[in-house]
Amino acid sequence: MPTDVTPENVEKTIYDGLVELGTERDELSREATLEDLDVDSLDLVELAQIVEDEFGVELKGDDVKDVKTVGEVIDLVVSKSS
Amino acid sequence: MAERPEGCALVTGASRGIGAATALALAADGWPVRVNYRSDEQGAHEVVARIEAAGGSASAVQGDVADGDAVAGLLERGEDGPVLVLVNNAGLRLDGLSPQIEDEQWQRVIDVNLTATFRATRAALPTMMRARFGRVVNVASIVGLRANAGQANYAASKAGVVGFTKTVAAEVARRGVTVNAVAPGFIETKLTEEILGGELEKAIPARRVGTPEEVAACIRFLASEEASYVTGTTLTVDGGLSA
Numbered sequence: 001m002p003t004d005v006t007p008e009n010v011e012k013t014i015y016d017g018l019v020e021l022g023t024e025r026d027e028l029s030r031e032a033t034l035e036d037l038d039v040d041s042l043d044l045v046e047l048a049q050i051v052e053d054e055f056g057v058e059l060k061g062d063d064v065k066d067v068k069t070v071g072e073v074i075d076l077v078v079s080k081s082s
Numbered sequence: 083m084a085e086r087p088e089g090c091a092l093v094t095g096a097s098r099g100i101g102a103a104t105a106l107a108l109a110a111d112g113w114p115v116r117v118n119y120r121s122d123e124q125g126a127h128e129v130v131a132r133i134e135a136a137g138g139s140a141s142a143v144q145g146d147v148a149d150g151d152a153v154a155g156l157l158e159r160g161e162d163g164p165v166l167v168l169v170n171n172a173g174l175r176l177d178g179l180s181p182q183i184e185d186e187q188w189q190r191v192i193d194v195n196l197t198a199t200f201r202a203t204r205a206a207l208p209t210m211m212r213a214r215f216g217r218v219v220n221v222a223s224i225v226g227l228r229a230n231a232g233q234a235n236y237a238a239s240k241a242g243v244v245g246f247t248k249t250v251a252a253e254v255a256r257r258g259v260t261v262n263a264v265a266p267g268f269i270e271t272k273l274t275e276e277i278l279g280g281e282l283e284k285a286i287p288a289r290r291v292g293t294p295e296e297v298a299a300c301i302r303f304l305a306s307e308e309a310s311y312v313t314g315t316t317l318t319v320d321g322g323l324s325a
């Protein structure tokens with residue numbers, strides 16, 4: 001069963017996913033930019049897979065190409081599910 | 083070298099020829115194998131039976147790789163786990179000199195040999211990346227590397243597979259996923275039975291055609307943990323024909 005898509009659940013999954021991809025947890029915030037965190041396009045592909053596995057929400061390449069911050073990723077996942 | 087994670091191997095077009103030999107070889111390496119077939123159900127079940135008789139695990143899975151939905155279904159996680167070894171082997175040829183190749187002949191060959199390879203690889207990679215282990219082996223052809231009159235569509239599809247292999251390999255290499263191709267020369271299979279024989283063997287330095295098992299042995303290596311630092315390459319298996 002997919003996890004409920006609440007902003008809190010999505011934030012936790014995204015944060016855990018970014019840590020798994022090598023980001024330091026204390027660098028994470030909604031305002032942190034993906035560029036500053038060294039999150040590249042391949043990381044985003046993997047993050048999309050984590051989101052799909054957890055929430056059943058599919059993020060396509062076009063969806064994520066304009067996101068700049070961690071908060072925008074979280075908001076995107078929440079908006080895609082509604 | 084990291085321990086091999088749990089998962090399975092999918093070999094497309096595995097009811098006979100190179101695909102069948104590859105399914106047997108990967109099963110011998112301990113992979114549960116999905117033996118894909120389009121129409122030769124009996125052949126696929128015979129391959130499964132041979133694998134099981136040898137102590138391995140396998141299942142026959144029907145699906146036309148030219149159908150995008152079918153490809154997605156073949157890659158879904160099952161009781162045998164996620165697909166961590168993908169061998170894109172299904173292929174066909176519809177030969178003719180290029181001025182006479184019809185649009186349908188062109189498109190069908192591209193769909194089966196190239197587009198299906200892309201779709202299956204696209205579906206497999208996210209899981210492989212998450213697992214930090216994956217092996218994609220694409221069956222190209224020496225006809226993708228050198229000329230063979232009468233096979234412009236086939237050559238274009240196989241050259242496409244070679245280029246696709248290199249680029250995808252570069253994209254995912256740092257996730258422990260390798261993407262390679264083999265380029266068989268003249269091999270004794272259903273695909274080549276009409277064209278083998280006669281003067282052909284004299285043109286091959288080895289003076290004989292190859293066997294599906296000789297190609298499968300190379301695929302088996304590329305799919306192994308030992309080949310962890312080999313990616314983006316195309317290994318010719320042709321008795322020296324392209325040397």
